[in-house]
Amino acid sequence: MGLIVQKYGGTSVGSAERIQRVAERLIAAQKSGQDVVAVISAMAGVTDELIKLAHELSPQPSPREMDALLATGEQGASALVAMAVNALGGKAVSLTGAAAGIVTDGVHTKAKISHISPRQIHELLAEDFIVIVAGFQGQSTQGAITTLGRGGSDLTAIALAAALKADDCQIFTDVDGVHTCDPRVVPDASKIDEIAYDELLEMAGAGSKVMQSRAVEFAKKFGVGFEVRSSLKDRPGTQAKATPANMEDVVVRGVSLERNQAKVTICGVPDRPGCAGVIFSAIAGASLNVDMIVQNASSTGTTDLSFTLHKDDFTLAEKTLMPLVAQIGAEGLSATSNVAKLSVVGIGMRSHAGVASRLFACLGEAGVNIQLISTSEIKIAVVIAEEDLECAARATHAAFGLAGPRRPSSAAAG
Ligand code: ASP
Ligand code: MG
Numbered sequence: 367m368g369l370i371v372q373k374y375g376g377t378s379v380g381s382a383e384r385i386q387r388v389a390e391r392l393i394a395a396q397k398s399g400q401d402v403v404a405v406i407s408a409m410a411g412v413t414d415e416l417i418k419l420a421h422e423l424s425p426q427p428s429p430r431e432m433d434a435l436l437a438t439g440e441q442g443a444s445a446l447v448a449m450a451v452n453a454l455g456g457k458a459v460s461l462t463g464a465a466a467g468i469v470t471d472g473v474h475t476k477a478k479i480s481h482i483s484p485r486q487i488h489e490l491l492a493e494d495f496i497v498i499v500a501g502f503q504g505q506s507t508q509g510a511i512t513t514l515g516r517g518g519s520d521l522t523a524i525a526l527a528a529a530l531k532a533d534d535c536q537i538f539t540d541v542d543g544v545h546t547c548d549p550r551v552v553p554d555a556s557k558i559d560e561i562a563y564d565e566l567l568e569m570a571g572a573g574s575k576v577m578q579s580r581a582v583e584f585a586k587k588f589g590v591g592f593e594v595r596s597s598l599k600d601r602p603g604t605q606a607k608a609t610p611a612n613m614e615d616v617v618v619r620g621v622s623l624e625r626n627q628a629k630v631t632i633c634g635v636p637d638r639p640g641c642a643g644v645i646f647s648a649i650a651g652a653s654l655n656v657d658m659i660v661q662n663a664s665s666t667g668t669t670d671l672s673f674t675l676h677k678d679d680f681t682l683a684e685k686t687l688m689p690l691v692a693q694i695g696a697e698g699l700s701a702t703s704n705v706a707k708l709s710v711v712g713i714g715m716r717s718h719a720g721v722a723s724r725l726f727a728c729l730g731e732a733g734v735n736i737q738l739i740s741t742s743e744i745k746i747a748v749v750i751a752e753e754d755l756e757c758a759a760r761a762t763h764a765a766f767g768l769a770g771p772r773r774p775s776s777a778a779a780g
Pocket of ligand 2: 375376407517519
């Protein structure tokens with residue numbers, strides 16, 4: 367008999383009706399002969415609402431009280447799920463993160479799990495309970511309630527699956543799985559059956575976020591396989607693992623898109639030690655999060671330095687850097703907020719040549735100008751005009767053969 371951990375996100379428990387469907391699923395999983403542990407997020411919107419309330423009462427609420435407050439969202443949702451299971455004739459009990467044995471450090475609002483002692487979970491499972499654990503939270507060794515950062519219920523699920531040596535871990539959400547591209551932009555985007563942890567991490571960093579990155583990193587570190595699937599349909603989702611079956615033949619797994627980017631270029635930066643340090647110390651001092659950084663090779667004693675960041679941080683970045691331009695002896699600063707990032711991601715790139723040329727050629731044919739390029743071992747990202755993003759996405763998706771199997775209707779028409 368196996369043990370399964372199922373995590374349900376906020377939209378999956380967003381109403382009484384949806385909670386009832388979750389309860390039905392949990393009972394069905396147990397009837398199929400498995401021990402069932404569920405991890406539950408706060409109902410959709412609840413965490414945001416609590417944060418808003420806190421800020422209405424205090425400009426800077428203490429992180430300790432913030433955790434005490436936010437943890438209640440998950441506690442309420444898990445109690446409701448347990449009630450729903452029991453009302454349907456099942457047998458469930460809800461536990462807070464602390465009761466589930468999740469011990470963390472004391473860094474409030476972004477605590478790290480130090481260990482899990484799931485004694486009570488094991489005892490309850492032995493008595494045939496479906497165990498419902500409040501996600502996103504733990505308890506510090508000092509006994510305070512802590513939370514694991516936004517989206518932290520994913521981490522609770524993965525960490526519990528590791529600690530309980532679960533046979534399966536399923537992350538139920540409001541999408542069918544991870545897609546080759548955003549289906550709202552590329553209509554023939556298809557669900558990916560298997561994906562490597564590294565690809566999922568790169569795609570999240572590139573704008574295709576389906577799971578908390580910390581949770582994926584944890585899964586990678588401890589080799590926890592998991593499946594991302596829809597709580598609204600009864601269909602297989604995307605399996606995440608270290609080495610997907612067709613690792614070598616799939617060169618590009620997906621195309622990620624990120625809108626709302628801005629690009630800042632400091633032109634004519636003197637080519638001498640320390641300039642980049644001055645620029646990025648100022649950026650860090652203003653708590654600005656920079657994404658891509660690109661510096662050109664210098665042939666004339668000066669160089670151009672560009673970076674991207676979120677559109678919302680654009681004005682502050684400009685304001686922070688303007689005075690520095692003269693100070694370091696650069697020529698000027700140009701900035702635009704009408705850019706977007708497109709990334710192709712795939713571990714197959716490690717062993718295949720020609721990915722960059724295929725991407726650049728296809729963008730060229732589509733008439734899309736590339737403003738910046740950056741790469742990692744398994745990703746090539748370009749910054750382009752925001753207005754070109756959709757056209758570029760469709761061209762790239764087609765160029766790498768990512769379209770899914772045709773639907774019966776279109777196959778008949780063709
Ligand atoms: N409720 C928390 C959040 O909204 C944690 C989670 O949903 O995973 O970030
Ligand atoms: Mg979530």
